[in-house]
Amino acid sequence: MRVEGKEYRSIWHEPATDQVRIIDQTRLPHHFEIRTLATLAEACEAIRVMRVRGAPLIGVTAAFGVYLALRENPAGLADALAQLQGIRPTAVNLRWALDRAARTLAREPADSIATRALRFANKLADADSACCEAIGEHGSVLLERLWRGKTRRGHPLQVLTHCNAGALAAVDWGTALAVIFKAAAKGIPLHVWVDETRPRNQGAALTCWELRQAGVEHSLIVDSAAGHVMSRGMADVCITGSDRVSAAGDVCNKIGTYPLALAAKDNQVPFYAALPLSTIDFDWSSMAAPIPIEERGAGEVSMASGIGADGEEAEVRQYPESSAIRNFAFDITPARLVSGIITERGVVGANRESLLPCRERD
Ligand code: MRU
16 A cells, blocks of 8 residues: 555565564554564554554464564464464454464474565465455446446445455555555546445545555445435445455344445345355354454443644543443345355355355365
């Protein structure tokens, strides 16, 4: 991703200093800050407090966390895996990355295990970036077709997205936003409706920031405005990311995605999820079976933070402490509401028959 004219990834290793570095997403959009992860504990903290977030990036950060642990203690593999597992329970990419790390490193001798872990993490990061770019390519073909089929030719294609499924949510490019970036690069005129995405406002804080960096025209709306926008014919397509897809094509994603898909269906707006195949959990047969849905602290709902009129960072209480608060972070959109799944191998149907051939064999 290009930030103020310079190329960045969301996470990377600097060989010269042997440092793992991240863009600290808790500081955006007001401050662009790079942070060093020096230990496993710091990697765990970064995932927990969401300095790094988004399903693919959580997985890659965990892989670098394993490296940091083994650099300090070559016998620390099992402990590192145990500490990282379950920090963010919904995104399957965390488990996916740790399973692969465990398999790769299980029989590695102590004197080479850290080097091997670093090679593994770097490879995972490179593969994620290439995979997201391919998602963007495939999705941009879809957007071009939608744009060419628009009855009001000459008007930009109107895309609605939720949360942040951009370069910040992966190593680079992103998933839903990769599709938008690639379509924009092809010269397809676009306007993006960005859902605010309460309560952490990843849409407002991160997606708007990324679209601005990339020069893509966009407007921020509150989450509850999405249905209105669609009912007035102001959205041609919805594209979101996903944290876990069932073998039957049900899409678990940031809270608020399900009502978005319902409104899309009611208004004949196609709804797509863009994701790497690593996000499909073939052990999750369908939404009839439970998966862990992360529930986060009440403070994310009751408090708001930002920049005050004096230019200083401020945190304010919006709601009384006396009311009970439940803060569900994800919901599940049934496959019947999903028009298709945009992957690195192309657009596939949100159903068992289409997804099964995508299963990795390893
Ligand atoms: O809680 P977050 O910010 O990690 O949630 C992120 C999302 O829900 C994204 O849509 C999803 O991870 C896909 S990111 C490519």
